[in-house]
Amino acid sequence: MIDEALLRSAAGRAERYLTELPDRAVAPTADALARLDQLGGALPEAGMDGEAVIDLIDRLGAPATIASAGPRYFGFVTGGALPAALAGNWLATAWDQNAFSTASSPLGAKLEAIALDWLVEAMCLPAGTAGSLVTGATMANVTGLAAARHAVLAGVGWDVEADGLFGAPEVTVIVGDEVHAALLKALRLVGFGATRVTRVPVDDQGRMRADALPEISGPTILCLQAGNVNTGALDPAADIVPRAKAAGAWVHVDGAFGLWARAARATAPLAAGYELADSWAVDGHKWLNLPYDCGIALVRDRRALSGAMRIGAAYLPDDAARDPFEFTPECSRRMRGLEVWAALRALGRTGLEDMITRCCDHARRMADGLRAAGFEVLADVPLNQVLVSFGDAAETTRVIEAVQADGTCWAGSTVWQGHTAMRISISNWATTAADIDLALAAITRLAGGR
Numbered sequence: 001m002i003d004e005a006l007l008r009s010a011a012g013r014a015e016r017y018l019t020e021l022p023d024r025a026v027a028p029t030a031d032a033l034a035r036l037d038q039l040g041g042a043l044p045e046a047g048m049d050g051e052a053v054i055d056l057i058d059r060l061g062a063p064a065t066i067a068s069a070g071p072r073y074f075g076f077v078t079g080g081a082l083p084a085a086l087a088g089n090w091l092a093t094a095w096d097q098n099a100f101s102t103a104s105s106p107l108g109a110k111l112e113a114i115a116l117d118w119l120v121e122a123m124c125l126p127a128g129t130a131g132s133l134v135t136g137a138t139m140a141n142v143t144g145l146a147a148a149r150h151a152v153l154a155g156v157g158w159d160v161e162a163d164g165l166f167g168a169p170e171v172t173v174i175v176g177d178e179v180h181a182a183l184l185k186a187l188r189l190v191g192f193g194a195t196r197v198t199r200v201p202v203d204d205q206g207r208m209r210a211d212a213l214p215e216i217s218g219p220t221i222l223c224l225q226a227g228n229v230n231t232g233a234l235d236p237a238a239d240i241v242p243r244a245k246a247a248g249a250w251v252h253v254d255g256a257f258g259l260w261a262r263a264a265r266a267t268a269p270l271a272a273g274y275e276l277a278d279s280w281a282v283d284g285h286k287w288l289n290l291p292y293d294c295g296i297a298l299v300r301d302r303r304a305l306s307g308a309m310r311i312g313a314a315y316l317p318d319d320a321a322r323d324p325f326e327f328t329p330e331c332s333r334r335m336r337g338l339e340v341w342a343a344l345r346a347l348g349r350t351g352l353e354d355m356i357t358r359c360c361d362h363a364r365r366m367a368d369g370l371r372a373a374g375f376e377v378l379a380d381v382p383l384n385q386v387l388v389s390f391g392d393a394a395e396t397t398r399v400i401e402a403v404q405a406d407g408t409c410w411a412g413s414t415v416w417q418g419h420t421a422m423r424i425s426i427s428n429w430a431t432t433a434a435d436i437d438l439a440l441a442a443i444t445r446l447a448g449g450r
């Protein structure tokens with residue numbers, strides 16, 4: 001039986017939460033976190049009414065959340081949830097489709113296919129690119145690398161799906177020296193190892209140096225990064241990809257957030273040449289502002305992706321209906337396509353461009369404000385990431401802790417090219433210039449700037 005009152009109660013609580021979000025401290029208090037112990041203990045013997053369950057988790061859980069859905073959370077690379085995507089997520093959860101196959105959910109399969117086509121269009125990647133929606137960029141990297149592994153080994157007559165990597169021809173894997181740890185984890189998961197890679201030196205913004213690219217021969221996977229997590233810088237794909245492709249390499253792109261630069265005219269030139277790659281990993285839950293968890297794996301050659309991911313033995317005929325399970329590491333899965341579809345349908349190309357450009361404008365405003373207050377911005381700000389130092393490592397750490405405790409905004413710490421820094425990521429659709437100014441005032445006050 002449907003409990004309408006319960007659904008309305010949950011929706012009302014969610015609405016209240018989101019309404020209050022911009023005005024509350026971004027980080028939860030120690031008291032709120034301590035009260036979470038009341039949620040545990042031994043597994044209760046008797047059940048509880050649904051409304052009481054939701055009331056309990058709302059009372060104890062909501063105050064313990066990080067306000068990362070709000071406009072002044074600048075930690076990691078964190079988007080919020082666009083209203084249409086959030087509402088779409090609610091519907092998708094109610095519909096509870098299994099987006100495993102066309103048979104298990106024709107709607108799920110259809111929405112995923114449309115969403116993937118739109119994503120390819122939005123990022124100006126080659127028409128006909130295949131893909132799947134996965135849990136995040138880590139799994140999107142795994143997916144792209146599995147397709148790469150399939151293709152480069154098939155190229156030398158090795159069937160990696162049948163025979164694994166035991167005794168396989170050696171594959172050279174090339175990464176930039178500031179590769180994201182999640183890409184190294186993905187390499188581990190597909191059997192290449194995190195340290196058995198060739199690391200290419202980077203420049204003073206963290207970009208792979210095209211002049212330092214090694215000679216390429218034999219089965220090779222070159223991993224480029226669109227969006228250095230610290231600086232936002234993009235590897236110079238236009239200089240590197242044609243050479244790597246001419247030498248027969250597979251080019252994979254970790255574009256978790258930075259590939260979105262291609263969706264806006266102001267930033268697209270920074271991301272030129274990435275369309276020449278073979279596979280791309282992008283996040284939905286970062287800069288596209290979808291709810292967790294949504295990553296996007298895209299592969300130019302549909303057969304390489306289905307070769308790596310299919311369950312049955314046979315290749316699919318190219319004209320077969322698209323069954324999601326032929327293209328993803330997962331079988332049963334939620335209907336992520338609805339959220340992607342809803343977000344892109346609500347934004348349109350213009351709204352998407354606007355969101356990307358706006359975040360970059362805010363990041364520049366933040367960097368300018370920090371410089372004006374006398375602090376050192378450590379790297380250029382090509383996209384949405386800002387790195388700032390407040391002096392030596394100890395002083396920078398003190399300021400970061402003070403900012404987190406203050407609660408006006410939240411930013412984390414990083415060490416970049418030997419410097420301890422506060423990393424500020426502006427990725428939320430709801431952030432305004434006024435939010436940047438509020439955050440700047442708090443940071444400047446706590447750091448003792450001018």
Ligand SMILES: *Cc1c(COP(=O)(O)O)cnc(C)c1O
Binds near residue numbers: 077
């Ligand atoms: C965030 C990020 C990842 C990992 O993405 P998840 O969605 O957290 O799995 C990989 N690469 C880069 C460059 C990132 O910024």
